[in-house]
Amino acid sequence: MSSNDFIPFAVPDxxxxxxDAVVEVLKLKWITTGxxxxxxxxxxxxxxxxxxxxxxxxxxxxxxxxxEAVGVKAGDEVIVPTxxxxxxxxxxxxxxxxxxxxxVHASDHNVDVxxxxxxxxxxxxxxxxxxxxxxxxxxxxxxAVARPRGIMVIADAAHAFPCQYRERNVGxxxxxxxxxxxxxxxxxxxxxxxxxxSRADWADRMRIMSLHGISRDAWKRYxxxxxxxxxxxxxxYKYNLGDMAAALGLAQLERAETMRKRREEIARRYDESFRxxxxxxxxxxxxxRTNAHHLYVIKIVGRLLHVDRNGFxxxxxxxxxxxxxxxxxxxxxxxxxxxxxxxxxxxxxxxDAYLRSISLPxxxxxxxEQVERVIDAVIDAVQTHRKMDAA
Numbered sequence: 001m002s003s004n005d006f007i008p009f010a011v012p013d014x015x016x017x018x019x020d021a022v023v024e025v026l027k028l029k030w031i032t033t034g035x036x037x038x039x040x041x042x043x044x045x046x047x048x049x050x051x052x053x054x055x056x057x058x059x060x061x062x063x064x065x066x067x068e069a070v071g072v073k074a075g076d077e078v079i080v081p082t083x084x085x086x087x088x089x090x091x092x093x094x095x096x097x098x099x100x101x102x103x104v105h106a107s108d109h110n111v112d113v114x115x116x117x118x119x120x121x122x123x124x125x126x127x128x129x130x131x132x133x134x135x136x137x138x139x140x141x142x143x144a145v146a147r148p149r150g151i152m153v154i155a156d157a158a159h160a161f162p163c164q165y166r167e168r169n170v171g172x173x174x175x176x177x178x179x180x181x182x183x184x185x186x187x188x189x190x191x192x193x194x195x196x197x198s199r200a201d202w203a204d205r206m207r208i209m210s211l212h213g214i215s216r217d218a219w220k221r222y223x224x225x226x227x228x229x230x231x232x233x234x235x236x237y238k239y240n241l242g243d244m245a246a247a248l249g250l251a252q253l254e255r256a257e258t259m260r261k262r263r264e265e266i267a268r269r270y271d272e273s274f275r276x277x278x279x280x281x282x283x284x285x286x287x288x289r290t291n292a293h294h295l296y297v298i299k300i301v302g303r304l305l306h307v308d309r310n311g312f313x314x315x316x317x318x319x320x321x322x323x324x325x326x327x328x329x330x331x332x333x334x335x336x337x338x339x340x341x342x343x344x345x346x347x348x349x350x351x352d353a354y355l356r357s358i359s360l361p362x363x364x365x366x367x368x369e370q371v372e373r374v375i376d377a378v379i380d381a382v383q384t385h386r387k388m389d390a391a
Contacts, residue, residue, distance in 0.1 A: 007373060009322035010184040013259055013365040021247040033211075036243035040250050041194070047253060048161065048171025048179075050196035052203035055246060056210055059158045059180035059193035060087040061239035064094050065206040066176035066195050067126060070152040072097050076125035081111040082329040083350040084130040088156050089330050097125070101331045101340075103347040107284040109297070110137040112349070117145050126152040131160035131170060133283065133326070134186070134292030139165055139173045154178065158193075159294035161186050162256055166288050171196045176206075181245075184363075186259065186292050187252035189245035210239040259364035263293035266362050266371050270296055273375045279304040279382045281356070295326055298378070299356040307385045309356050315385060316358070319377035324359045 025031060037055055045053030056062050072078060074096030080089045082101040089099035102115040109132040116127055127146055129137040139155075146153050153173075158180035160170050171177045176199075181192035195206055208215060213236030252259075274280050281299040285291070300312050307315065309325075316323050329350040331342035344351045360374055 018251040021251040036246035040246040049169035062178035062195035064091040069202040069205040079127040133295035136165035163292040189249040209236040262364035296362040315381040
């Protein structure tokens, strides 16, 4: 690779194992939901320590079905951190419920449990913690607030595989935990996700609702010994995951820990290089939990630089580095501003973090040369744009 090549923000780590797995499914000619999807349910559920796993076509689908399964209905309130992607709150609206947005900690961008407690009302039915960047939220503290009040906890773990919280897998903590297998995530099926839970009744409900509300596994109808008869027990959705995607996921699952260790190496190299640069602020590691390292976020200290966050992004892009921002807080988007009358300063910690945050490339397919180019570009951008009186 040329030193002048652009380094993308995210690239899936795919090998011949993934290609061979998908080709094998094509040869078998069972390409929609079938035995590979069921195998992925069993193996992913085992990997996260959960009794029941339902694989789906997105984490969005998982969050939607999880909230429906635990009984969220129109008019209920669901507490969601504002520092998250669209899906975490839009699924609340799918059910006619009200998303109540709360602030996060400046140190790690995870939900502030004290803010959750302040937001609880008699209409609060659930809370959706988001394990930001692959670091679990303060789950014990959150559960201590939610459990006595009968509030369901539906964890958005789109960033958080594989990782642990106080020596427990993240898939064992919440009432339902939802994972993403999107193209940029720590393992991928292209598009996909999963919901895991210890409750058989919730898993059954999610499985039924994932395929049109049909009371039996519809894919079995076309197998030898299958039955054409089915019953629709509820107006469900089309959220099932096909076997081509599941085969890709199974191959990725075999490599999940190897890929995590590579991301950990990259994060460690970034830490070594950026720690001590006063114009950059890093997220604070948590010693009682591991990190899936889905994202690596730096925050610029604007008073020391001639450029704002957007200008710093342009400086990196001009040096051939693809970056992103995680996230534009929900409360500053037009829909939430206009519908629920939020202002940027309504949730000031998240808003400040947004104005200063940049996510750097961190994926297991990165080469050492690419990692060093990212580091050099960040340091050079700081030096180039540092205010003279801040030197």
